[in-house]
Amino acid sequence: MIKWVKESSQDQQEIYNFKRGFFPGVTSAVQRTRERLDCDYSIYIHRVTKEHSGTYHCVKFAVSSEDLDTKLGEGTAVTVQGAGDPKPDLWIIQPQDLVEVTTGDTALLNCTVLGDGPPGPIRWFRGTGLSREAIYNFAGLSHPNVTAVRASDSDFSILLPDVSTKDAGTYYCVKFQRKSNRQYLSGQGSKLRVKAKSTSPTEINEPAVQASPTGLLSVLTPVVLGLKAVTLAALLLALAACWQRRF
CATH class of the missing domain: 2.60.40.10 (Immunoglobulins)
Incomplete structure (x- = not known):
């Protein structure tokens, strides 16, 4: 059972009970809205006077007794100022x-x-x-x-x-x-x-492939040898042609 109570230096006064009772000038907030929320226990206090000043608590009581199930917290402090009251300090x-x-x-x-x-x-x-x-x-x-x-x-x-x-x-x-x-x-x-700080994927730069002197030499050697073989073959053919002309 949910109630609203007003706490003062002397006692606690029941302001509204969601199960039973009649409380003039106080209505449930769900009575003023089209959509009802099961968890909404807000209240409206109409035509407030200075007597409404105090600390209000929304508390839960045991269903079978008047024992308080929930300890009073900070509550909601209400201050009512009149026309002749001093300005806030x-x-x-x-x-x-x-x-x-x-x-x-x-x-x-x-x-x-x-x-x-x-x-x-x-x-x-x-x-x-x-x-x-x-x-x-x-x-x-x-x-x-x-x-x-x-x-x-x-x-x-x-x-x-x-x-x-x-x-x-x-x-x-x-x-x-x-x-x-x-x-x-x-x-x-x-x-x-x-x-959250956005995390972009890490850019990985592939290392450039550089030809080592050893690798370059291994590529050039067959080429040079191939050129020498072609030159030698051409020279032999030229000598053979000259030899045939003589005879």
């Missing part, structure tokens, strides 16, 4: 929608963070949700081959050297809150596409 800019490289190249993933925001580190991830992979942490452990550019205080770009097709995916530059260790704001993501 932080911007994460990932200018590259798509980065294309060839295997063996170094990929540059750009990220610029402007503003202050709450205290906390900037981290890079590949993918989203519970399966996302930590790539780089500007205040902790990171992949040994990944390096930070840090051309300025607002530059949180990274370099991925010697990339392979396994490195392909969408990378996100994310701001975390230090106190709660929760995600505060994420960039829109940069998709890394890695093309």
Whole structure:
């Protein structure tokens, strides 16, 4: 059984249940689409207010009980701003929608963070949700081959050297809150596409055949001997003709 729950500092509130219940203002996404997908458990929340702010989790419960089968992950943070609310205090800019490289190249993933925001580190991830992979942490452990550019205080770009097709995916530059260790704001993501390096067949140049002096001599010797034999035969014929004229 799949549910959506909203987590707060005090408790968890059931937002939507795909099996039973009535939830005003919340509908399943498949009710708004013509084609139903069995794996789609997205929901729509209508007429949002500030009370809808919080972290939402899509979780699986045991069918026979209310026990949680799946641990809560990062979830989806929802912030509802009113007309009089202050403007955002932080911007994460990932200018590259798509980065294309060839295997063996170094990929540059750009990220610029402007503003202050709450205290906390900037981290890079590949993918989203519970399966996302930590790539780089500007205040902790990171992949040994990944390096930070840090051309300025607002530059949180990274370099991925010697990339392979396994490195392909969408990378996100994310701001975390230090106190709660929760995600505060994420960039829109940069998709890394890695093309395999084309391999052309090796050109093999056949070595030129050179006539050795010995081989050349073996060819010329019969020719010379043949010429001598012809010359000798002609000389004998001439002598024979002269001899016949005398007699």
